[in-house]
Amino acid sequence: MxxxxxxxxxxxxxxxxxxxxxxxxxxxxxxxxxxxxxxxxxxVRLWRGGEEVWYQNPKYAAPAWFNIFYSKKKPVSFSVRTTDGSMSKATTPSSDPEISTVDITYSFDYAYEGVPQELMIYFTSQFKDKFSFVSVSWITPDGRTIRIADMAVDHSLTFRFSQDQKLQKRLKTEDVMQAIFMDPESSTQADLKGQYQLVINGTTFEKDATIDAEFVLHGELFGAAGTDKYRRDxxxxxxxxxxxxxxxxxxxxxxxxxxxxxxxxxxxxxxxxxxxxxxxxxxxxxxxxxxxxxxxxxxxxxxxxxxxxxxxxxxxxxxxxxxxxxxxxxxxxxxxxxxxxxxxxxxxxxxxxxxxxxxxxxxxxxxxxxxxxxxxxxxxxxxxxxxxxxxxxxxxxxxxxxxxxxxxxxxxxxxxxxxxxxxxxxxxxxxxxxxxxxxxxxxxxxxx
Amino acid sequence: MTQNNRLLRIEELVLYFNTRQGPVQAVDGVDFVLDHNRAVVVLGESGCGKSSLAKAILRLLPRNAGTYSGHIYLEGRDIMPLTEEEFRQNIRWASISMVPQAAMNALNPVIRVGDQVGEPAIVHLGVDKTEAISLVKKMFRHVGVPEDFISRYPFELSGGMRQRVAIAMALVTSPILIILDEPTSALDVLTQANIFNVLKRLKKELGISFILITHDIATSSELADDVAVMYAGQIVEVSDAYRFFDKPLHPYSQKLMASVPRLHGDTEPDFITGQPPSLINLPKGCRFADRCPARFEKCAEDPLVIETDDRKVKCWLYS
Amino acid sequence: MVAVPQAKDIENKENTRKTVLSIDDLHVWFELKRFGFGHAGYVKAVDGVTFDIHESETIAVVGESGCGKSSLMKTILALYKPTKGKIVFDNKDLSELDNKGLHWYRSHVGYVQQDPYGALAPFMTVQRILEEPLIVGGIKDKENRIQRIHKAMEEVKLTPVNDFLQKFPHMLSGGQQQRVVIARAMIMEPKLLVADEPVSMLDASVRVEILKLLSNLQEKHNLSVIYITHDLSTVSYFSERIFVMYAGNLVEKAKVRQVVDNPLHPYTMALLTGTSEPDAKNAETFKELPPGEPPSLVNPPTGCRFHPRCSKVIKGLCDVKFPPEFEPEPGHLVACWLYQ
Known part of the structure; x- marks a missing residue:
């Protein structure tokens, strides 16, 4: 000893x-x-799982702390969801016991140069027969409200901003990201920095029906170590x-x-x-x-x-x-x-x-x-x-x-x-x- | 002895080694003198600092050497202030050489002994190789090694022969003083006796002086003119050999002498109880006091060196 | 001298004393190989050695390095196999012992080595070192082993025992290390102790202490001791008989006093001359020593092996015929033609 x-x-x-x-x-x-x-x-599951395990992650994202070294900060990925409270959700019953409204909002500070790779919302809804309904809108820092989508929600639904053709049509551009983050006053197509807000107004038509959403932003940077080609952390x-x-x-x-x-x-x-x-x-x-x-x-x-x-x-x-x-x-x-x-x-x-x-x-x-x-x-x-x-x-x-x-x-x-x-x-x-x-x-x- | 005949005077020589436990006071204020063509035996047990004394005289300091001070007068000149380069050129091997402990096992196994013995001559005397070889032959004759051994390798020689070769190596630059550190400790009786015959002859024929460092009292008497007894880093007694071997003064010397087994004679040998103190934690006062049969109150103080009839003893019994 | 009266005591009982170890015409040869195979002669390390050791007797084998005394000792310890000849211990021939018998023999022979530091495994505590022979000897009960360790350590005066048990060899002084070696040799309670230069590596002040300890143990346990040394001066305190060995042969066998006071073989005389006593007169005289060095054991000289170095050589006899043992005085055997 x-x-x-x-x-x-x-x-x-x-x-x-x-x-x-x-x-x-x-x-x-x-x-x-x-x-x-x-x-x-x-x-092993996380490593070999496939797309449904890695969907939240952007491709080829460098670690988030790389921003320390950049003068122009790059967008950092994040994801928030109502199930764990990181995105606020308020359910208001109406006079009709069958119908209630669900308000989901999430506001975040966007102070990065450039636009994210993609924005996505994953809806999950529980109901027996009657589909729930949601309308999604986007409030920019200068107070404009952009209507994103109105749709019925199946048990699960993935909504990708840049791939939604209705949205493309409405915004009159294929580059949805550019459109919703752009400063309309600016001549140089610079993006607008400040607080953005995602507002989801849902309505359920059954007594125990619920709507939950997960909002994912795929930026240029991700997490502590970044991701690879397969979006793996x-x-x-x-x-x-x-x-x-x-x-x-x-x-x-x-x-x-x-x-x-x-x-x-x-x-x-x-x-x-x-x-x-x-x-x-x-x-x-x-x-x-x-x-x-x-x-x-x-x-x-x-x-x-x-x-x-x-x-x-x-x-x-x-x-x-x-x-x-x-x-x-x-x-x-x-x-x-x-x-x-x-x-x-x-x-x-x-x-x-x-x-x-x-x-x-x-x-x-x-x-x-x-x-x-x-x-x-x-x-x-x-x-x-x-x-x-x-x-x-x-x-x-x-x-x-x-x-x-x-x-x-x-x-x-x-x-x-x-x-x-x-x-x-x-x-x-x-x-x-x-x-x-x-x-x-x-x-x-x-x-x- | 006249002052002119004085070869070496050592005063207050100190050599400490730094270790993690503290300084090892291996040589702690050593004084002694040596005249031309005489041999002094430094007697002591293992760990008393006698080998460090040899290193201190030749300034062969290991890298953990700490305090190193005092005076060494060689033929009246203090060699302590010399720079390392001056020391190497004029003193080490040129004036004082050494046969280190177990020198016979320290020969380079892949170089012919003749070349090894000649090396100091080439370095210090600036002679060329052929001259060096003829010098080596001369030295081999002195120490009793056959001349044709020059082209042999160390492993082809017996232990005794290798020890002679090591002595020849110390001799080849014609120094005036050779320090011998346990020259015969690992050798057989007859080989020991032979080596001492060689040393005696060298002293007689070449007029060389020796410092013989040993723990072996019996064989040390083969060469000794003077005896210095070392205990725990200090010299406790200096005497001429006749009176020392007849009647040593210091209790340690007496005990040491009594511990020598003798072939003839009926006295039963004795031994010293206890162990010498560690050179790191030395006791106050007389360092032998703990083991001394004659200790009294005064021994709690460090004894002075007392000189009686040309003999010196560091013991209160003689004050 | 303590040894003398004691020796005399025993002398009277000489004839009744039991023989413990008997060695008869022992040869230990080592084959020399050329390039790892092919025969190139023998090193005749032990070449025809005969002697008996009695119960509680100490004998000394004296010789220089390379005379074969180590090979003789290791053969007695059953570390080497004899090439020819017999070793009989307690009426049993060693060559006929099976593994179990060899174990029995080894537990009856203790071994004290020369270099105490080398003889102790540096990574074992004193307790472990002493426990090893007991474990090997089949003492299964730990309690019993510890008891015997305590007893052995008390016998060699390593006390208080508990201060030493957990120490490693490098923490002990040379004398204490040698005590551990002796305790290890004694722990199986042997009948025979082989001591190989037990004090040559120790300081002068400790030597006598260790020799006295061995002597006390020998008396107390009626041990037979084979004391191997090159130093005649320690022999007289500790042995009854001396065997002088030269180039593989025993050239003189006699009581200590006989050898010291009246050496017969020229080699023994040379050894005695070579042994110094502390005397300042030594420095004034040169010693008369035999020239040359001991012969190679591969090709020893014909006839008497000492004849090339001997000043009393008889030409035509010593260099031709190997000398048998003569007994010029009772109990004093010498292999030299001078005494035919």
């Missing part, structure tokens, strides 16, 4: 360790948050990719290091043909093209991340580090405490696991921590190469999608940079911690 306390105190003497730990703790917190708030099935893969990347990296690093160490220890201890065999396998494995084998497995067998993890560990066990571990084991094999253990009759397996390997733990820990990023990157590289897990939202997947869509050519840097920066931060965090651990556990690097 005191040893652990001392180690932590030693660690805190290195700024790089503090920085690394802070980064890793942050990533860990993100992982826990992601796993707790988004269950696995929900994550990129926050999901960025959040959910964290535990996956960490799990892959840690499991691969741990599995590889431990198994490598056990095999190296056994080979060194038994010597003879066991050692020869391990050495020859290692040499053959060293010249085998690692990535090519993974691509083959991914192409012909399965792209499941857990299978990839298994194959990665399997191929990394007989790596170059088996040689370096071996050279250290050969030294400690000769140490007199092992001779003593043999003299009191300790078995070979006891010597390997209780005497040879514990000696190496101090070397293993920094090596393990430093090895994590390379496996995180490997997982991302596989995804970029199109061998990512088809189901899971991962960082590499995002880069892959962006790459496939030519995001960089079209200036959608956020799409590539967000996962890339997360990958770099992860690598950086582990590397910083690894350096400090190496200094602590490797006496030769320890400054006095």
């Amino acid at each position: 005191t040893a652990l306390k001392n180690s932590i105190r030693d660690l805190l003497r290195y700024p790089s360790a503090i920085l690394g730990s802070v980064i890793l703790l942050f990533l860990l917190a993100v992982s826990v948050y992601a796993l707790v708030t988004i269950p696995y099935s929900e994550a 990129l926050l999901l893969p960025l959040l959910y990719g964290t535990p996956i990347a960490l799990a892959f990296g840690l499991l691969a690093a741990l599995g590889t290091s431990l198994l490598t160490m056990v095999i190296a220890a056994a080979g060194t201890w038994y010597g003879g043909w066991v050692d020869e065999l391990i050495q020859r396998i290692t040499e053959v494995n060293l010249v085998l093209p690692f990535l090519a084998i993974l691509i083959m497995v991914g192409t012909f067998y399965s792209r499941s991340i857990w299978l990839m993890l298994g194959v990665t560990i399997l191929l990394s066990i007989f790596s170059g580090s088996i040689k370096s571990y071996r050279s250290i084991f050969i030294q400690s094999k000769e140490s007199s405490y092992i001779e003593a253990a043999r003299a009191y009759g300790a078995s070979s397996s006891r010597i390997i696991f209780s005497y040879l390997i514990p000696r190496m733990i101090p070397l293993l820990i920094p090596a393990l921590v430093s090895a994590v990023p390379s496996f995180v990157f490997l997982e991302a590289s596989l995804a970029v190469l199109g061998l990512g897990d088809p189901v899971l939202p991962t960082w590499g997947k995002v880069i892959n999608d962006a790459f496939a869509d030519g995001a960089l050519y079209q200036g959608r840097y956020y799409w590539v940079l967000e996962p890339a920066i997360l990958l770099m931060i992860t690598g950086f965090g582990f590397a910083m911690l690894g350096f400090a651990l190496d200094r602590i556990f490797n006496p030769r690097l320890r400054d006095i």
